[in-house]
Amino acid sequence: MSDPLLSVRDFSVRYETAAPVDAVRDVSLTVHRGEVLGLAGESGCGKTTLAYGVQRLLKPPAVIPGGSVTWHDADGSDTDLLALDPDALRAFRWDKVSMVFQGAMSALNPVATVGAQLADVFEVHRPAMSRSARTAAVGELLEIVKVGAARSRSYPHELSGGMRQRIMIAMALALRPQLVVMDEPTTALDVLVQREILREITRLREAFGFSVVFITHDLPLLLEISDRIAIMRAGRIVEIDTAANIWFRPRHDYTRTLLSSFPRLTAERKVAR
């Protein structure tokens, strides 16, 4: 593995409700440049809270009682994400790390055209861009994800789930980020469209070279696409290893339980990568 991109040390998130919930406990994790890191675990184990928390996207009552998150930029500088002031954090978001969200159906603003929602990324992060340059960039993004530039004037309700998720991917790629966090990007889609979206992500990753943190409860899917996999349970990472080791030599009991809970067509099966 090459140099680190994002280091998370002893990171915790607590929901300060009447009975405080420790959603993420002392998680340490490193995302390397260029890799696909899978994050697997059952529903409610803290996967999404971890991903949101690292980018400080959580709202009260969530608090981050401890830990550090360090971003190692491509230009060699290091940034402590938990210490950024609000303006610097806004400038950091999407430019360095972008996200593809769980609900393709609800992630787009229903009253604005998809073109406008793609364009406002440029308006905010690249204020020097001219209107025509923005329009061209939006059209190009829509072509890249094979939706077609003509769709930029469509409203979200006029598009299918697969198309909306493609648009979310286009949005995530808009500023050529170094890391894309994908939070169950295919969960709400049928298997055929899932496959199509995954192909798309793989293809785009080859073209643009960004790293991916892929969050899902679908372990077999992760085995296929990830370089390394982290298994999460009750807010902790119980095991982190290469996809091959997770499949052939799981060390933690929970990993074995998780693996055995998926139906298999054949007794033997190869890991795709």
Added chain:
Amino acid sequence: MTTLSSPGPAETDVVADGTTATRATPARARVPWRFIGRRVAFYLFTLWAAVTINFFVPRMMKGDAVDNYLARNRGISPEAADALRALLGLDSDRTLWQQYVDYLGMLARGDLGVAITHGLQPVGQVIAGALPWTVGLIGLATVFSFLIGTVGGALVGWRRGSRLDALIPVTTFLSTVPYFWIGLMAIAVFSVALGWFPIGKAYGIGTAPGLTLEFVGQVIRHGTLPLATIVVASLGGWVLGMRNMMLTVLDEDYVTVAQAKGMPNRRVLWRYAARNAVLPQIQSFALSIGFIVGGAIIVEQVFSYPGVGKMLLDATNAKDYALMQGGFLVIVLAVLIANILADVAYAFLDPRTRQSEA
């Protein structure tokens, strides 16, 4: 051995090419004729129903305008009274059905009859004199209240849990207090005790109506207090409605997406959250137009404001059918036009309703 592969012509490889369209041709702008037709039919039916009710209800009241007129003006011969009845269409030898047909015919010609309480002036003229005052005062007050309340509600909802939340019980309390009481208190404090504003009327006695600086100043001075009264009394509903919608919308994924995209707070607040939360407010706004005139009757009475509300109340007391019918017709038309405008505004603001046939 037979193959079990799927039949049919050579299909595209969906995994490689995608099941979603890769190209789209811009379509012609579609005009939803069916939708428009249904709305027009709906509004025409409503108009007819309102006009019909408007005709029958005053005729179910006891006594008529001429009895009232005779009670106030002595020395009118029975012949003159009968002539008056004939003029007003009140002569009893015509059946109710014939009167109804006559009434519809007159309406179609734009003839609303004459107002017996205004020296037999045409009703249209009397209404034309009163309408600008009501539209100016109540209309402006409603728009102000809607704008202030919606913007305020958006801010209160955005800053949930902050000190701004204290505004909610205050505005809600003010909207439970009747208009007339707030109006009377406002007069007692600001006009009588402090003398900042004149008591009642739309402009000072002795000022000639016209587009002069003096007259306009008078109108503003006289209108401020009633306007403020209505705004204060009706603000609560707008603030509460918008705040609650904001709380719902702020939990939507697209708001989180906007924040993850690094959008500044103002952009998230207005373009993502408030832009969606305002949609139900628009519908409430259309509905509230109907209540404007109901509220106008009380406010105009308290402030002796020469608008449609006061005119209507005076006409009802004097059983001036023609004027009442004219007044109600104006209200019905106002509500219908407001609804049409709200329909258009909603279609403009919410792209999802543009194609729907509901």
